[in-house]
Amino acid sequence: MKVLSIYIVKEVLKGSLIAILLLVTLFNLFTFTDELKNLGHGNYGMKQILMFLTLTTPGLFYEVIPSGALIGSLAVVGAIANHREIIAMRAAGLSTGWIIRRIMLAGLFLVLLSITVGEFIAPTCERAAQLLKNTAQNDSVVMRTRYGMWLREGNSFINVRKIMEDSSLSDIRIYDINPQHKLERFTHADHAKFLGNQQWRLENVKHSEFDANRFTADTQSEQIWQSSIDSDLLKVAVVSADNQSLYDLYMYIDFLKQNNQKSQRYEAAFWNRLINPFVTFVMLMVSAPFVIGIGRGTSTGARILVGVLIGELFDAFDKMIGHAGLIYELNPILTAALPSTLVFFAALYAVKRVG
Numbered sequence: 495m496k497v498l499s500i501y502i503v504k505e506v507l508k509g510s511l512i513a514i515l516l517l518v519t520l521f522n523l524f525t526f527t528d529e530l531k532n533l534g535h536g537n538y539g540m541k542q543i544l545m546f547l548t549l550t551t552p553g554l555f556y557e558v559i560p561s562g563a564l565i566g567s568l569a570v571v572g573a574i575a576n577h578r579e580i581i582a583m584r585a586a587g588l589s590t591g592w593i594i595r596r597i598m599l600a601g602l603f604l605v606l607l608s609i610t611v612g613e614f615i616a617p618t619c620e621r622a623a624q625l626l627k628n629t630a631q632n633d634s635v636v637m638r639t640r641y642g643m644w645l646r647e648g649n650s651f652i653n654v655r656k657i658m659e660d661s662s663l664s665d666i667r668i669y670d671i672n673p674q675h676k677l678e679r680f681t682h683a684d685h686a687k688f689l690g691n692q693q694w695r696l697e698n699v700k701h702s703e704f705d706a707n708r709f710t711a712d713t714q715s716e717q718i719w720q721s722s723i724d725s726d727l728l729k730v731a732v733v734s735a736d737n738q739s740l741y742d743l744y745m746y747i748d749f750l751k752q753n754n755q756k757s758q759r760y761e762a763a764f765w766n767r768l769i770n771p772f773v774t775f776v777m778l779m780v781s782a783p784f785v786i787g788i789g790r791g792t793s794t795g796a797r798i799l800v801g802v803l804i805g806e807l808f809d810a811f812d813k814m815i816g817h818a819g820l821i822y823e824l825n826p827i828l829t830a831a832l833p834s835t836l837v838f839f840a841a842l843y844a845v846k847r848v849g
Contacts, residue, residue, distance in 0.1 A: 498583065499596050502571070506563075506600035506778075509570030514562030518554050522547055538630040549623035553616040553737070559608045560770070561809075563601060564777035565801035571597065571785040572797040580786060594782050594845065601778045608771040613739045620737035647723055649673075662687045666696070668719075679703050686719070694719040735763030743767065758826060762819060765830035776838045780804060783844040808837060 529543045574580055583593060642655040642665075649672070655665035663686040670679040684698035699714040735743065743764040750757035784800060812833040819829030 495588075498588070499599070502574075502593070502596040503600040503603075505570045505574065506567055506597055507603060508566075510559075510563045510566030510600070510604060513566035513569065514555065514558055517558040517562055517565075518551060521554055521558070522551065525550065532627075532631060536631040538627065542626060542630045546623050546627050549619045549626065551619075552611055553620045556608060556612040556616045559604055559611075560773040560777045561801075561805040563604050563774045564781055564805055565798055567597060567600075567778050567781040568784055568797040568801040571781065575785045590786055590845065590848075593786065594779070597778050597782065598775060601775050604774045605771045608774060612767070612771065613741075617737050617739045617742065624737070645723060647721060652721075652723070663694075677704055683717075683719075689718075692720060692722055694721055735760055738763075740764065740767055758823060759820060761826040762816060762829060765826045766816065769830050769834060773834050776834045776841070777805070777808075779838055779841040779845070780808075782841065783848050786845070786848060808833065811837075 526543065526547060529546060532538055533540065533543065571580075580593065584590070642653055643657065645652045645654070649670060651669040651671065653667040653669075654663050655667075657663055664684065666681075666683045666686050668679075668681040668683075669677060670681075672678040680702040681696075682700045683696035686697070687695045689695055696717045696719050697715070699717045701710075701712050701714070703710045738746065743760055747757045747760050747764060750760065781801070784797065815829050815833050818824070819826065
C-alpha cells in the first residue's frame with residue numbers, strides 16, 4: 495500500500511508541477527508581448543522587461559497552482575485510469591476513497607507550496623516589479639519612507655505624505671533646487687488631482703520663494719502643476735490587495751477600521767487570499783470523477799481541455815460572486831468561501847455517483 499501511495503502522490507505532483515510551469519510560461523509569453531508595446535518608454539528597455547517578468551513570476555505561479563493541479567491530475571491520473579491501473583487497485587480491495595485521499599495528499603504538498611510562495615515571496619516581488627516598471631517608464635527616482643513617498647523630477651524633489659485609493663494626493667511638498675544646490679522655491683498643497691496630459695490640479699497652495707536678499711510667500715486656492723510624474727507611478731505606493739500578504743492585509747484592515755474608513759474590499763481580499771491555497775483541494779476533488787469513473791477511454795488532450803474549461807468557469811464564477819459581494823456589501827467570508835464550497839460538494843456528489 496505504501497508503494498502505491500508514493501506512486502500516486504508522485505505522479506500527481508509531477509503532472510501538476512509540469513502543468514503549472516506550462517501555464518506560467520504561457521502567461522509570461524502573453525505578458526512579454528504586452529510589455530513590448532511599452533519598450534522604449536523612458537528607460538524601459540528589454541532588460542527591464544525581463545526583470546519585470548522575473549519579478550511577477552512568483553505571483554503568477556501562486557495564482558495558477560489550483561488550475562495546474564486540476565489539469566495535472568486530469569492528465570496524469572487519467573492516464574493511469576486509461577491503463578486500467580485504477581481498476582486493478584480497486585480489484586485489489588482499495589476503495590475509491592483511498593485513491594482520492596492519496597490524490598489529496600499530493601494536494602497537501604501543493605497547498606504548502608502555495609502558502610510559502612503566496613505569503614513570503616510573491617508580495618515582495620510584485621511590489622518590486624511595479625516599482626521597477628513605473629520608475630523606468632516615468633524616468634523618476636522613487637523612494638518610500640516613514641515620511642511618505644519621495645520623487646525626483648529634474649531639480650525638483652517631491653514629497654507626498656498620503657496617497658488616496660483613487661491615486662489623488664494629500665499633503666504634497668515640492669522643493670525646487672537651483673543649480674547651486676540651494677533651495678529656491680518651496681510649494682505646499684493640501685490636495686492634488688491628476689488631470690491627464692502631465693497635469694495636476696493643486697488645491698490650497700502655499701508658495702515660498704528664497705533668494706539671497708529676500709523671502710516672499712503667497713497662497714492660491716488652485717494651481718495647475720505641470721509634471722511628467724504619472725498617476726500610475728504613484729499607484730505603487732498605494733496599498734494594493736493584490737500584492738499584500740495575509741498579515742499585511744490584516745494590519746491594514748485594522749488600521750482602516752480604527753480610522754472609520756471602509757475596509758470591505760480589503761476584507762474580501764483577505765478571505766480570498768486565506769481560502770485560495772485550499773482551492774487546490776477543490777480542484778483535485780473536481781478531477782476525481784473524471785479520472786475514476788467517467789470516460790476512462792478519454793485521451794489526455796481531451797482531459798486537459800476539460801480541465802482548462804472547468805478552471806476558467808470556476809474563475810469566472812468566483813469573480814462574479816466576489817464582485818457581487820462588494821457591490822451589495824455581503825459578508826466577505828461568505829463570498830470568499832461560497833464558490834469553492836459549492837464546487838467541492840458538487841464534486842463530492844459526483845464521486846459518490848461514480849464510486
